[in-house]
Amino acid sequence: MSEEEELIQQLFAEEDELTDKQKKILIAAIESFSEKGYAGTSTNEIAKKAGVAEGTIFRHYKTKKDLLMSIVAPMMAKLIGPFIINDLNKVLDREFDHVEDFIRAMMENRREFLKKHISILKIMLQEIPFQPELREQFFEHVAKKTFDRFVNVIQHYQAKGQMIEMPPESAARLAITTIFGSLMAQYLLFPHAEWDDEVETERIIQFIMHGLGTTKAR
The missing domain is CATH 1.10.10.60 (Homeodomain-like)
Structure with a gap:
């Protein structure tokens, strides 16, 4: 099959x-x-x-869009939403001593999820920017159920002195877009390029923790 x-x-x-x-x-x-x-x-x-x-x-299916929605609507409600939440919880429910370990676990977790469901995820990610209904479903089934938990994680590591003081919502958005943007580039935009998963993960950790500048911003 x-x-x-x-x-x-x-x-x-x-x-x-x-x-x-x-x-x-x-x-x-x-x-x-x-x-x-x-x-x-x-x-x-x-x-x-x-x-x-x-x-x-x-x-x-009356139109091609009806066909698309007949795939993506149940996909979001039954497969992607629950799978994303359940898989993310495997990382979010654990307590890591260091924020770097949390980022590493998140990268590995999302990478395995993408590999397993690449075909169906490509449809979702390609069409969300152009289909308002899909954006609404993604927000309902995924985004609003996970973002607050990311914010809580950021606050935890800020309290431990391992992350800089900035609004935790902003820090969560920056971390999330960096992690997921890197994985989208690897598996959707440039899948035929040579990638070293371990090296890429460590670079993402370094980028999130230190940025690209050689000096501290004034």
Whole structure:
């Protein structure tokens, strides 16, 4: 069973009314959207990949956007949201003596998650900037459930004197965007470049802790 087929099984396990043709369409759409993006994929391409007539797609999904949302909506609610929360909790629920250890664990945790769900995550990350509905779902199922916990972690290490004094919300945003921006570059933007995971992780830790400047800002 392919990765896409496994994802379909997880996402739509409780929806017995899905026909075999619908499942083929969804699998083909996940593969195509992941490879070429939503805008770069035609319903004709999806139909050919699924081995169905293009009209079959429109019998089940009124528009290409309906097809996209039929994938991403359950993905966010059933798979990505819970998986992100549960996986993040494995790190957030632990107490590390040093903030560097926390960052290292977070990088490793998110890297493994990306590797396992790269196809479906590519669709989500590519389309969130352009689809208001997806942004709302991401905020509802992921962002608002995790950001406050990150802020608490920042406050913990600030109290220990391991991070500088700045509004913890700002520090959390900077740390989060650095960690996730690096992983997006590695797995989505430049996947064919040569990457050393361990070296990259240590560089991210150094960047978060010390920045790029050679002197302290005045």
